Amino acid sequence: DTGVSQDPRHKITKRGQNVTFRCDPISEHNRLYWYRQTLGQGPEFLTYFQNEAQLEKSRLLSDRFSAERPKGSFSTLEIQRTEQGDSAMYLCASSPQFRDREGTDTQYFGPGTRLTVL
């Protein structure tokens, strides 16, 4: 499978615990994005990387959230001291720097990690 993969697919945690999610982008895609999606809403941008560099962060990304992409390949998103309001689907997407065979340099999404904070 050459698509974007995310792990775990589901995570249930208690309020106050830390959680970490992983995203593996499509091979050779140098851009990687994190979004959050709550029920009945479209995805909301959190942050994105070009290679190892984190180029933009949303105001939604509070101090409790941190994202890394240390080697320019996979990325992790950590949430510290989780709150019930953090319950959502966390989506990862990747895109190539140049247009791919389908003629697009747009974003391809993974299956998401569903977080439930009790």
Next chain:
Amino acid sequence: QKEVEQDPGPLSVPEGAIVSLNCTYSNSAFQYFMWYRQYSRKGPELLMYTYSSGNKEDGRFTAQVDKSSKYISLFIRDSQPSDSATYLCAVSTDSWGKFQFGAGTQVVVTP
């Protein structure tokens, strides 16, 4: 006011009908327009990707962009029950930056 507005539906159509979906946006700087399909509890799947104004067709799907009206549309011909999903529009000022998504329209195609 949200930057991208999309009717949440649900939109129910009989099998074989044409599904018509649309979004409006507020920022004239948006240049890239995408449609994604999302099945329940799955990640969004890219359907159509267009740059600037005009039409684009891919099989049963047609995307239209009218930048003068800040209005984008997706049409699905000969709809099938497997088309039942939530359809998300997304816009961006550039191809590599963040996307602004609509809330999604739930479509139900009944046999």
